[in-house]
Amino acid sequence: MTNDKPHSEQDDYKELLQEAIHQRTASLSDGKQEQLLKIGKKRARITNVLIVFTFLLLIQPTIYISTLLYYTLAPTNAMEIRNVVNQTLSVTEPNVFLKDRDMEQTLLPLSLQLHFDLYKRVGKKDIRIGEEKTDYVFSRATKVSREYTTDEKIPEIPYIDNEVLSHPNNYNASYNSSEEAQVLKGLPQESVVEAFVSFRELLSVQ
Numbered sequence: 001m002t003n004d005k006p007h008s009e010q011d012d013y014k015e016l017l018q019e020a021i022h023q024r025t026a027s028l029s030d031g032k033q034e035q036l037l038k039i040g041k042k043r044a045r046i047t048n049v050l051i052v053f054t055f056l057l058l059i060q061p062t063i064y065i066s067t068l069l070y071y072t073l074a075p076t077n078a079m080e081i082r083n084v085v086n087q088t089l090s091v092t093e094p095n096v097f098l099k100d101r102d103m104e105q106t107l108l109p110l111s112l113q114l115h116f117d118l119y120k121r122v123g124k125k126d127i128r129i130g131e132e133k134t135d136y137v138f139s140r141a142t143k144v145s146r147e148y149t150t151d152e153k154i155p156e157i158p159y160i161d162n163e164v165l166s167h168p169n170n171y172n173a174s175y176n177s178s179e180e181a182q183v184l185k186g187l188p189q190e191s192v193v194e195a196f197v198s199f200r201e202l203l204s205v206q
Contacts, residue, residue, distance in 0.1 A: 063109045071112055076139035078105055078112060085114060085134060095192040096120055096129070112136040118146075127152055
């Protein structure tokens with residue numbers, strides 16, 4: 001008897017629970033159920049968007065940190081690349097140089113950009129002749145762009161001491177080639193000299 005009583009109470013509880021669930025399900029109309037399904041789908045979409053957005057937010061700093069570590073610790077680090085650029089310029093264009101302290105470097109995702117001004121030594125002055133940008137993906141140069149410009153103003157009225165280039169027929173001032181030759185001979189042997197020549201007649205390339 002003592003074992004049957006709890007058993008019957010348990011059965012009664014299950015029956016009541018099933019009836020309550022059935023009544024609650026039956027009380028929801030078809031429209032209400034569709035509305036609940038739409039709400040569930042919207043929440044699922046929002047959750048997916050937030051997950052993707054969080055993943056993207058995490059990926060950007062990860063790439064930046066990886067780039068920073070590479071250009072700091074790798075054998076071809078940023079300092080080594082700067083030295084290569086400087087040495088390459090001095091070998092290929094010995095009359096052009098850059099000021100290393102003015103070189104700007106920008107870290108981009110998995111890449112590096114160097115930006116610097118180009119100079120020439122004219123007399124006792126350093127003349128800025130342009131600028132150059134070099135893009136690197138890791139240690140490989142992918143793009144080199146150069147723009148020539150100068151901060152020096154060309155004189156409006158040319159005189160013997162400031163004219164840039166003159167046609168021989170219009171050159172009225174006296175010109176002593178021997179004096180110019182002495183100037184060239186007085187320069188150190190490793191000096192690089194640029195000469196601009198104008199001809200009286202049009203000549204072929206040959």
